[in-house]
Amino acid sequence: MLNPSSAPVANSTTSFWRTTTHRLDRHRSTPDLPTESDIVIIGAGFAGASLAHFLLKDNPSPPSVTILEAREACSGATARNGGHLKPDVYFNIPKLIKKFGARAAAEVAAFESSQVLAVKELVEQEKIDCDFVLTRACDVILEEKLARETEQAFRELVQSGEANLRDVHFTPRRDAERVSGVKGALNCFTFTAGHIWPYKMVMHLLDGAVKKGANLQTMTPVTRVSDAPDSEGRWILSTERGTIKARKVLFATNAYTSHLATQFTNHIIPVRGICSRIVVPEGKPAPFLSQTYSIRHGDALYDYLIPRPDGSIIVGGAKPPFWSDSSHWYGVTDDSKLIEPAKPWFDGLMQRTFIGWEESGAYTDKVWTGIMGYSSDYMPYVGNIPGKQNQMILGGFSGHGMPLILLCAKAIADMVRRGTSFEDTGVPSVFKVTEARLASTRNEVLEGIQKQNGESKL
Numbered sequence: 001m002l003n004p005s006s007a008p009v010a011n012s013t014t015s016f017w018r019t020t021t022h023r024l025d026r027h028r029s030t031p032d033l034p035t036e037s038d039i040v041i042i043g044a045g046f047a048g049a050s051l052a053h054f055l056l057k058d059n060p061s062p063p064s065v066t067i068l069e070a071r072e073a074c075s076g077a078t079a080r081n082g083g084h085l086k087p088d089v090y091f092n093i094p095k096l097i098k099k100f101g102a103r104a105a106a107e108v109a110a111f112e113s114s115q116v117l118a119v120k121e122l123v124e125q126e127k128i129d130c131d132f133v134l135t136r137a138c139d140v141i142l143e144e145k146l147a148r149e150t151e152q153a154f155r156e157l158v159q160s161g162e163a164n165l166r167d168v169h170f171t172p173r174r175d176a177e178r179v180s181g182v183k184g185a186l187n188c189f190t191f192t193a194g195h196i197w198p199y200k201m202v203m204h205l206l207d208g209a210v211k212k213g214a215n216l217q218t219m220t221p222v223t224r225v226s227d228a229p230d231s232e233g234r235w236i237l238s239t240e241r242g243t244i245k246a247r248k249v250l251f252a253t254n255a256y257t258s259h260l261a262t263q264f265t266n267h268i269i270p271v272r273g274i275c276s277r278i279v280v281p282e283g284k285p286a287p288f289l290s291q292t293y294s295i296r297h298g299d300a301l302y303d304y305l306i307p308r309p310d311g312s313i314i315v316g317g318a319k320p321p322f323w324s325d326s327s328h329w330y331g332v333t334d335d336s337k338l339i340e341p342a343k344p345w346f347d348g349l350m351q352r353t354f355i356g357w358e359e360s361g362a363y364t365d366k367v368w369t370g371i372m373g374y375s376s377d378y379m380p381y382v383g384n385i386p387g388k389q390n391q392m393i394l395g396g397f398s399g400h401g402m403p404l405i406l407l408c409a410k411a412i413a414d415m416v417r418r419g420t421s422f423e424d425t426g427v428p429s430v431f432k433v434t435e436a437r438l439a440s441t442r443n444e445v446l447e448g449i450q451k452q453n454g455e456s457k458l
C-alpha cells in the first residue's frame with residue numbers, strides 16, 4: 001500500500017521547455033487570495049489550463065474561476081514531458097479489448113486519435129506560438145519476442161475488424177531498417193501524431209483565461225480540502241496564504257492528487273520519469289528525421305524521440321538502465337533529482353540508434369525529471385468524484401496525457417457549464433470515476449513490477 005502523495009517539491013530540475021519563462025510564470029492576479037470563488041481549479045498544468053480555457057471560452061456569464069498552483073505556472077509534468085502528442089491506436093488495443101471489450105477499446109483509440117487534430121485546431125484557432133508539428137509517429141521494435149508478439153497481435157486486430165487501423169502502416173522486418181532509419185529495426189508501425197512545445201501552449205491558455213477574468217495564484221500549494229462542504233455547500237481549501245471557499249473544486253493535480261484527495265492514494269501513483277534534449281553541432285552530418293519515434297527495447301522498456309524544428313531532439317524514456325529497480329520511479333515525487341542510472345543513457349543515443357548519425361557529434365544538452373500520475377488501471381479519471389458533490393477530477397494519465405487531456409477538459413467544462421452528463425460528453429466510458437474503480441484493490445502498475453521481477457502473485 002502506498003501513502004498519500006507528498007506535495008510538489010521545491011527546486012525541481014529545469015527542463016528545456018522552461019529555460020525561458022512566460023511573464024505569468026509566478027503570477028498572482030491579486031496580492032491576496034480571493035475569499036471565495038465559484039470554481040477553484042487546483043493545478044496549472046495542461047489539465048488545469050485547459051479546464052480554465054473551456055470554462056471561460058465564449059461564456060457570456062462566466063463563473064468566477066481561481067487557479068491555485070503549488071509552484072510556478074506549468075511547472076509539473078506538462079513542462080517536463082516530451083511534447084509528444086502520440087495516440088495509442090494499436091499497441092495497447094488488444095490489451096484493452098481483453099480488459100474492457102472491443103467497443104470500449106475502439107472508443108479509447110478513436111478518442112485519442114481525434115485529439116491530435118483537436119490540438120492542431122486549438123493551436124490554429126487561438127494562434128498559439130508553440131512549434132506545433134503534425135507528423136507521423138514511428139514505433140520501432142528492436143527485441144525479437146516483442147516484435148513477434150506485436151506483429152501477431154496487430155494481424156489479429158486487423159482480422160477482427162475491432163479497431164479502426166486505417167491510419168496505421170505496418171512495415172515488416174525486410175524493410176523496417178530502411179523505412180525507420182533505425183539500426184536493427186525488426187519491424188515498425190507508423191501513424192498520425194503531433195508534437196509541441198507544451199509549456200508555451202499551456203501558458204497561452206492560462207494567459208487567455210487570466211484575460212477573461214480567471215484569478216491565477218502561483219506558488220500557492222493547497223494543503224487541505226475540507227472533508228465536507230460548509231452549510232452553503234462550499235468546500236474550504238486551505239493554503240499557507242489563507243483559505244478560499246469554492247462551490248466547485250476541480251482537481252488538476254495529476255501525480256499529486258492523493259495529497260489532497262486520499263481516496264486516490266492507490267489509484268493515482270506518482271511515477272518519476274526522465275527526459276533530455278540532444279543537440280547536433282552545426283555542420284555535422286545528421287540525416288533529417290521527419291517523424292517522431294518510440295524505440296521499443298522490450299516490454300515496458302522504451303525511448304521516445306521528438307526531432308524538433310530547431311534541429312534538436314527531445315529524448316525521453318531511458319527505461320533500460322533503471323526500470324528494473326522501481327525505487328527510482330514507483331511512488332517517487334521528487335523531481336529535484338535526476339535518475340542517476342539513466343543519466344548516461346542519452347549520451348551517444350542518436351549515434352547508437354540511427355543509421356548515418358555515427359559521426360553527428362550529437363551530445364546531451366540538458367536532462368531533467370518529472371512526475372507522472374499512473375493510474376492503477378491505466379485509465380484516466382475524468383469527471384465527478386463519487387461521494388464528493390461538486391468535486392471533479394481530470395488526472396491519472398499514466399505518462400500519456402498529451403493525447404488525452406484537451407477533450408477531457410472540454411467534456412468537464414460541458415458538464416459544469418451545461419449540465420451535460422458524462423455519458424453525453426464523448427469521453428470513453430472507461431475514464432469515468434466510479435465507486436467500483438475507487439474500491440478496486442488491483443494495481444496493474446505494481447503487477448507490472450512483479451511480472452518484471454519474476455514474481456507470480458501480488
Ligand SMILES: Cc1cc2nc3c(=O)[nH]c(=O)nc-3n(C[C@H](O)[C@H](O)[C@H](O)COP(=O)(O)OP(=O)(O)OC[C@H]3O[C@@H](n4cnc5c(N)ncnc54)[C@H](O)[C@@H]3O)c2cc1C
Nearest residue numbers: 043045046047070076077078081082084222370400401402
Ligand atoms: C519526463 C516526462 C515525459 C513525458 N512525456 C510525455 C509525452 O511525450 N507525451 C505524453 O502524452 N505525455 C508525456 N508525459 C506525461 C504528461 O506530461 C502528463 O500526462 C501531463 O502533462 C499531465 O498534465 P496535468 O496538467 O494533469 O499534470 P501536471 O502538468 O503535472 O500539472 C499538475 C499541477 O498541479 C500542481 N499541484 C499538485 N498538487 C498541488 C497542490 N496541492 N496545490 C496546488 N497545486 C498543486 C502541480 O504543481 C502541477 O503544476 C511525460 C511526463 C514526464 C514527467
